[in-house]
Amino acid sequence: MAKLYFHVEIDVKPGMRDAFVARLHTHATTVRQEAGCERLEVLVDTVNDDRVCKVFVWEIWTSQPAWDAHMSNAASAAWRPVAQEYVIGESITVMGAA
Numbered sequence: 001m002a003k004l005y006f007h008v009e010i011d012v013k014p015g016m017r018d019a020f021v022a023r024l025h026t027h028a029t030t031v032r033q034e035a036g037c038e039r040l041e042v043l044v045d046t047v048n049d050d051r052v053c054k055v056f057v058w059e060i061w062t063s064q065p066a067w068d069a070h071m072s073n074a075a076s077a078a079w080r081p082v083a084q085e086y087v088i089g090e091s092i093t094v095m096g097a098a
Contacts, residue, residue: 021055
């Protein structure tokens with residue numbers, strides 16, 4: 001099975017970056033323990049201030065079934081309402097090795 005690579009660009013509500021990132025780091029700690037998660041990094045825009053905030057997540061998963069299991073588990077379900085509290089929008093790019 002082919003690995004999946006995800007680049008997630010998250011637009012965070014103004015003034016909420018630090019609180020969002022703290023919550024995201026807690027969630028990421030859980031996700032990193034899931035079967036199939038090879039890597040998950042949280043990155044923050046260091047050029048723009050908290051009024052125009054982008055947070056990025058870089059993920060590598062061993063396979064589509066591992067990703068699907070992640071998206072349907074209890075931790076992901078619990079994260080969704082938390083994200084809605086902080087996030088204006090997001091863009092997800094799914095990539096595979098060339």
